[in-house]
Amino acid sequence: METRRAFERLPHLLLTAMRRPRVGVMIARGDLAVEVGYQRLAEVQEETLWLCEAAHLPVIWATQxxxxxxxxxxxxxxxxxxxxxxxxxxxxxxxxxxxxxxxxxxxxxxxxxxxxxxxxKTALLSQLHSWYRDPATADVP
Structure with missing residues (x-):
């Protein structure tokens, strides 16, 4: 995962990926930092880790x-x-x-x-603030 668009669509991507027997998610943090900005990088990384854990998909911590x-x-x-x-x-x-x-x-x-x-330590999961919006319900208030 290296783009803002991938993060925005992460729930859908994970659901699709879970159909495969061997799949994981690499957080390409250098590229992701450029896309989402350094201010949000830690938050995006954390939310990605939570979502991948919930999906039972392994994560590769990458970039420098x-x-x-x-x-x-x-x-x-x-x-x-x-x-x-x-x-x-x-x-x-x-x-x-x-x-x-x-x-x-x-x-x-x-x-x-x-x-x-x-x-x-048990992480207390706060509300996720994913940028993903389902295109089917994007116009629904």
């Missing part, structure tokens, strides 16, 4: 996870927090770089630690 680390060997603080959020997905995608082995080890450590904490 530990990117600086894989290239330079040192992660930024923001990358560590971002990688920790990847625990909510079933898969985390890393970009290649000369320090990719170190990035994989750090990611594994972060995700293992986060998994130990995640079960203790």
């Amino acid at each position: 996870v530990l990117d600086q680390m894989s290239k330079s060997g040192l992660p930024s603080r923001a990358e560590i927090s971002d990688a920790a959020m990847g625990e909510r997905a079933e898969c985390v995608m890393l970009n290649k770089g000369p320090h990719i082995d170190d990035a994989v080890e750090v990611l594994d450590d972060i995700l293992t630690r986060m998994a130990d904490h995640h079960y203790k």
Whole structure:
């Protein structure tokens, strides 16, 4: 998922995808940030995770996870927090770089630690604010 339009239609896309035996959703967060703006990116990511969880579809957390680390060997603080959020997905995608082995080890450590904490907390799901509007009822007030 990399466009605002995909997010707007996510419920319909998930219902269609659920007809297939092997399917998942990749959140292409770099492209998505350009489409929805940085102000809404975290909210859109969260709603996507909720909807995919409800649909029992796996999520790939993608786009620049530990990117600086894989290239330079040192992660930024923001990358560590971002990688920790990847625990909510079933898969985390890393970009290649000369320090990719170190990035994989750090990611594994972060995700293992986060998994130990995640079960203790129950997310209180707020009302979803999806931009999706069913074309069949778009004109209905």
